[in-house]
Structures are given as structure tokens and as C-alpha cells.
Amino acid sequence: MTDTTLRAGERALDLGPAGDAALRFIGTIHTPWPDRDACPRQGQLDGPECRIRLDPEWRPALAGLDAYASIEVLYWLGLARRDLLTQSPKRDGQVFGTFALRSPVRPNPIGTSMVKLLRIEGADLIVRGLDCVDGTPLIDLKPDRCLFTPKAPPKPGDI
Amino acid sequence: MTDTTLRAGERALDLGPAGDAALRFIGTIHTPWPDRDACPRQGQLDGPECRIRLDPEWRPALAGLDAYASIEVLYWLGLARRDLLTQSPKRDGQVFGTFALRSPVRPNPIGTSMVKLLRIEGADLIVRGLDCVDGTPLIDLKPDRCLFTPKAPPKPGDI
Numbered sequence: 001m002t003d004t005t006l007r008a009g010e011r012a013l014d015l016g017p018a019g020d021a022a023l024r025f026i027g028t029i030h031t032p033w034p035d036r037d038a039c040p041r042q043g044q045l046d047g048p049e050c051r052i053r054l055d056p057e058w059r060p061a062l063a064g065l066d067a068y069a070s071i072e073v074l075y076w077l078g079l080a081r082r083d084l085l086t087q088s089p090k091r092d093g094q095v096f097g098t099f100a101l102r103s104p105v106r107p108n109p110i111g112t113s114m115v116k117l118l119r120i121e122g123a124d125l126i127v128r129g130l131d132c133v134d135g136t137p138l139i140d141l142k143p144d145r146c147l148f149t150p151k152a153p154p155k156p157g158d159i
Numbered sequence: 160m161t162d163t164t165l166r167a168g169e170r171a172l173d174l175g176p177a178g179d180a181a182l183r184f185i186g187t188i189h190t191p192w193p194d195r196d197a198c199p200r201q202g203q204l205d206g207p208e209c210r211i212r213l214d215p216e217w218r219p220a221l222a223g224l225d226a227y228a229s230i231e232v233l234y235w236l237g238l239a240r241r242d243l244l245t246q247s248p249k250r251d252g253q254v255f256g257t258f259a260l261r262s263p264v265r266p267n268p269i270g271t272s273m274v275k276l277l278r279i280e281g282a283d284l285i286v287r288g289l290d291c292v293d294g295t296p297l298i299d300l301k302p303d304r305c306l307f308t309p310k311a312p313p314k315p316g317d318i
Contacts, residue, residue, distance in 0.1 A: 011219055013216055013217075015183070017181065018182055018183035020181070020182050020183055020184040021182040021184070021235050021296075022176065022177040022178050022180070023177055023179050023181070024177035024179055024241070025179040025180070026267070037314065037315070038314070038316055040313075040314060040316035041309035041313060042304065047316075057172055058244065058258075060170055060256060061244045061245065061256040061258045061259075061266075062256050062259070063245060063255060063256030063259060064256050064259030064260075065258050068259070074267070074269060076179075076180050082183070089309070090310060090311045094310075096310060097220040097221050098220040099220045099221050099224045099300040100222060100224040100226070101223075101301075101302070102302060102307055102309070106299060107183055107220075107298075107299065108183060108298045108299050110233060110298065110299060112233070112301070112304075113304075114304070137180075140258075140267050142258065142260075143260070143261060145271075148261055150201060150248070151248040151249060151253075151255060152250075153249070155196065155198060156196070157192050157197055157198045157199035157200075157206075158200055
């Protein structure tokens with residue numbers, strides 16, 4: 001059960017269940033951090049190796065990803081509450097808007113990291129730069145937008 | 160109804176409905192592009208101004224975001240099919256794995272962009288750098304990870 005207490009200065013919305021769109025988990029992320037207190041606040045590109053275990057049926061979708069040294073990873077921070085408008089990360093009464101933080105506590109608790117892709121072993125990706133709990137569900141993998149050149153010709157909006 | 164035809168070399172999975180986690184849309188993105196064919200393939204920081212209309216109840220969660228010149232935007236590309244393992248973006252028979260592309264066609268069609276935050280007007284954010292269709296649902300706003308310094312002290316995993 002998610003904690004629903006509020007610290008000084010924090011504000012929450014009274015929300016019903018979310019239901020505008022549904023996600024499908026496509027794998028599991030293995031990291032050295034067993035719980036949220038142990039995680040780094042932000043991933044570091046020289047941090048420990050982590051293993052992204054893509055569900056095997058998605059393995060053909062990796063074709064070509066090994067060309068990228070840096071990839072974007074999206075994952076589901078399902079342990080976090082989703083109703084806070086303002087938060088006090090230091091628990092000292094100083095509050096910030098949820099959108100001014102990269103805290104897992106947000107209306108849609110999706111983590112995004114740019115990670116260093118070390119190698120691909122079957123359907124597993126070995127990376128550095130993650131910050132999430134061991135067992136975090138995987139949502140998506142994309143090439144780093146800074147390295148990626150679209151494979152198809154420009155469209156009218158590109159001009 | 161989403162198109163389910165396959166072009167040469169494309170592969171799809173036979174998937175049931177997604178249901179591992181649920182999203183709540185928190186606003187709507189207004190852009191100059193009425194449909195997918197009109198959108199740029201990638202947002203450009205000198206592209207046209209776009210307006211992110213945050214739902215008003217979330218406005219307090221913007222507190223402090225105006226300190227960032229660059230923010231990350233997550234949005235739902237709900238027009239895209241979700242079952243393709245490999246895709247041919249040029250429609251020329253040359254195929255790539257879905258995860259080696261930044262195409263909207265992916266198991267969880269979430270777009271992520273780093274945009275330039277020009278100004279905040281009430282619950283609206285005026286930005287440059289988006290690439291999505293007018294009316295796209297908003298999922299999240301975060302400070303640019305490269306500019307953001309965590310507001311709370313390091314945790315064990317940071318050391």
C-alpha cells in the first residue's frame with residue numbers, strides 16, 4: 001500500500017484510478033539496488049553495470065540497436081505514489097512542484113534514462129547509467145535522440 | 160482502427176490487450192501539425208512554438224519548473240500500432256528493429272522530447288522542439304536531466 005501521508009508544504013490531488021491508456025511491460029531491469037533507499041538519485045554513466053532483460057519475444061526488435069553507444073530507457077516506477085502536486089525531497093519543509101523534480105513521485109511514474117550500451121547478450125542489454133530498483137519493469141528502448149538520424153526522408157514538418 | 164498490414168520484411172507479434180499499468184493523461188499538446196504525415200520526424204529546437212495545455216488541477220505542480228530552459232516532455236502516441244518487431248520506415252524493404260528506431264510504432268507508444276521552455280502562461284507552457292500531432296495527450300514534464308541537480312542529499316547508490 002502506497003504511503004498517503006503528507007509532509008509540511010506538500011499538496012496532493014484526490015484522484016480516481018488512472019485509465020486513459022494501458023502499458024505493456026516488455027522486460028525487467030536488474031540493478032544492484034534492492035530498494036528505493038539504496039538507489040542513486042540519478043544514474044551515472046560510470047555507475048555499475050545493470051542488465052536489462054528484454055522478454056524474449058521482443059528480441060527481433062533489437063536489430064540495429066547495437067549501432068548506438070547511448071540509448072534511452074523507459075521504465076515503470078510502480079512503487080511511487082501518483083497524487084502529489086508539490087513535494088519536499090529533503091523532508092525539510094522546502095517544497096517544489098512535482099514537474100520541477102525528477103522524483104519517481106509523479107502522475108505517471110515513468111523513469112527515463114540515457115544509458116551507455118556496453119553489449120547485447122541475446123535478449124539482455126548490459127548498460128551503465130541506470131538509477132532504479134532491481135526488478136523494475138521495462139517499458140521501452142530507443143536510440144539516443146542526439147545520435148539518431150531518421151531512416152526515412154524528411155517530412156513537410158522538417159522543412 | 161489501426162492499420163494491421165505488413166510491408167516487406169516487417170514482423171509483428173500477436174498480442175492481447177495491454178494491461179500491466181495505467182496512464183492518466185494530464186493535458187493536451189497543441190502543435191501546428193494536424194496529422195502524422197505533416198509532423199517532422201524529429202523536433203527541432205528552432206522549430207515552431209507549441210503550446211502544452213496542462214490540465215488546470217496540475218498547475219501547482221509547475222512550481223519551480225520555470226528555472227529550467229530545457230525540459231523533457233512525455234506524450235502518448237496513441238495513433239500508432241504497437242505490435243511491430245521490425246519496421247521499414249522508408250517503405251523500401253529495408254527493415255530495422257523497433258528499438259533501433261524512434262518511430263511512434265512501438266510496444267508502448269510514448270514520445271519523449273527535450274524542448275526549449277520559452278515561457279509559462281498560467282497552466283500553459285510555450286515550447287519549441289516538439290514533433291507530435293496537434294491534440295497529443297500529455298503524460299509528464301521533467302527538468303532536463305543534464306541541467307537538474309537533485310534537491311536532496313546523495314543516497315548510498317550515488318557514492
